[in-house]
Amino acid sequence: MSLLHTECPDLGVPEAMPPLPPAASARLAAFAEKIERLTPTFIGYPCSQDYDHTNLAHFLKYSLNNVGDPFADSIYRENTFEFERDVVAFFQRHLRAPDGETWGYVTGGGTEGNLYGLFLARELYPDGVVYYSEHTHYSVAKIVRVLGARSIMIRGQDNGEVDYDDLYETLKLRRDVPPILMVNVGNTMHGAVDSIPRIREMLKDLAITRFYIHADAALSGMILPFVSDPQPFGFDAGIDSIAVSGHKFIGAPMPCGVALARRRNVDRVARSVEYVGCMDTTIAGSRNALSPLILWSAIERWGEDGLRRRVERALATADYAIERFKEYGIEAWRHRNSVTVVFPRPGGEVIRRWQIAPSRDIAHIITMPHVTHEMVDLAIADVANSIAASGG
Numbered sequence: 001m002s003l004l005h006t007e008c009p010d011l012g013v014p015e016a017m018p019p020l021p022p023a024a025s026a027r028l029a030a031f032a033e034k035i036e037r038l039t040p041t042f043i044g045y046p047c048s049q050d051y052d053h054t055n056l057a058h059f060l061k062y063s064l065n066n067v068g069d070p071f072a073d074s075i076y077r078e079n080t081f082e083f084e085r086d087v088v089a090f091f092q093r094h095l096r097a098p099d100g101e102t103w104g105y106v107t108g109g110g111t112e113g114n115l116y117g118l119f120l121a122r123e124l125y126p127d128g129v130v131y132y133s134e135h136t137h138y139s140v141a142k143i144v145r146v147l148g149a150r151s152i153m154i155r156g157q158d159n160g161e162v163d164y165d166d167l168y169e170t171l172k173l174r175r176d177v178p179p180i181l182m183v184n185v186g187n188t189m190h191g192a193v194d195s196i197p198r199i200r201e202m203l204k205d206l207a208i209t210r211f212y213i214h215a216d217a218a219l220s221g222m223i224l225p226f227v228s229d230p231q232p233f234g235f236d237a238g239i240d241s242i243a244v245s246g247h248k249f250i251g252a253p254m255p256c257g258v259a260l261a262r263r264r265n266v267d268r269v270a271r272s273v274e275y276v277g278c279m280d281t282t283i284a285g286s287r288n289a290l291s292p293l294i295l296w297s298a299i300e301r302w303g304e305d306g307l308r309r310r311v312e313r314a315l316a317t318a319d320y321a322i323e324r325f326k327e328y329g330i331e332a333w334r335h336r337n338s339v340t341v342v343f344p345r346p347g348g349e350v351i352r353r354w355q356i357a358p359s360r361d362i363a364h365i366i367t368m369p370h371v372t373h374e375m376v377d378l379a380i381a382d383v384a385n386s387i388a389a390s391g392g
């Protein structure tokens with residue numbers, strides 16, 4: 001045997017991946033402890049934490065990739081398209097999409113879904129102007145810049161809804177260009193739902209027939225389908241596309257979401273790509289294939305009843321929080337069907353400890369399904385102390 005053969009690894013056989021070196025293992029263990037310590041104070045952001053998907057760990061050893069259109073063929077077959085299609089069907093049903101008229105895919109989160117909707121709108125109306133309220137998620141201003149689209153920011157009301165008068169007057173001034181309306185179905189800070197019927201009424205009144213409505217339903221898109229008296233939010237209300245985050249109400253260990261849009265608008269942007277033998281209808285090329293599995297598994301495990309129960313419990317916890325605030329003499333409120341509880345902004349230390357998102361003079365806690373009464377009690381006591389200390 002030559003020297004080469006005894007000293008070099010066999011070039012024909014892949015080397016097994018070595019285990020983590022001890023120092024790296026210790027670092028990971030310390031990180032796990034840090035994350036564990038943070039979870040009991042996770043009350044400020046809309047990400048559910050009531051799940052355990054470790055049963056899907058088996059799939060961490062494959063190069064799964066959902067490159068391409070989940071409804072078309074692909075040469076790359078290590079994908080989870082079959083699960084992604086089920087997830088899309090679930091959202092189509094709950095977001096009230098007319099049979100066969102919409103298309104969708106699992107995105108990397110709410111921002112990508114908003115980008116997708118506004119991309120389709122801009123392709124449909126290259127001269128269109130995007131209208132969005134000042135209370136819209138910050139991603140939208142960025143998306144408009146990425147798309148190079150013209151846009152107008154509309155005033156917002158103190159309750160988080162768009163200022164309908166300002167919207168009407170602005171639309172009236174620009175009747176020569178198609179409006180691309182970005183409506184909030186549960187905005188970030190207040191959980192406010194813009195009235196889609198009222199906006200459609202304005203368009204009718206102004207005789208504007210060429211328009212596009214995209215709904216940003218990052219959080220509420222998975223709440224409103226499960227309440228008895230939802231504000232209009234879906235395709236039946238006349239929207240053209242919608243974005244929902246998957247890691248928010250359903251909950252997931254990685255950011256993800258779903259974008260749905262009218263199929264005829266998607267067909268306009270679809271291109272066939274020889275390299276992967278599939279239709280390129282999505283924003284990203286390579287796409288996360290684990291997130292469709294996670295969402296599918298969550299939907300299967302909770303079932304419709306379980307998802308409804310989670311919404312009911314989260315809403316009840318929001319009411320409990322408002323009552324607790326009242327006991328401290330603090331004015332707190334929420335919108336109908338929203339789990340975002342708004343109250344006066346506390347001091348920086350409390351914001352940091354409870355990972356609370358502030359904006360100007362307000363802050364919120366969001367009573368996602370993992371939030372317990374105990375967490376609410378502790379957080380509100382801290383907020384109350386902070387407000388009292390500042391003389392509020």
Ligand SMILES: Cc1ncc(COP(=O)(O)O)c(C=O)c1O
Nearest residue numbers: 109110111137187188216218245
């Ligand atoms: C209303 C709204 N839209 C969009 C987003 C962005 O979603 P993501 O963080 O999933 O990209 C958020 C995130 O908080 C949001 O609250």
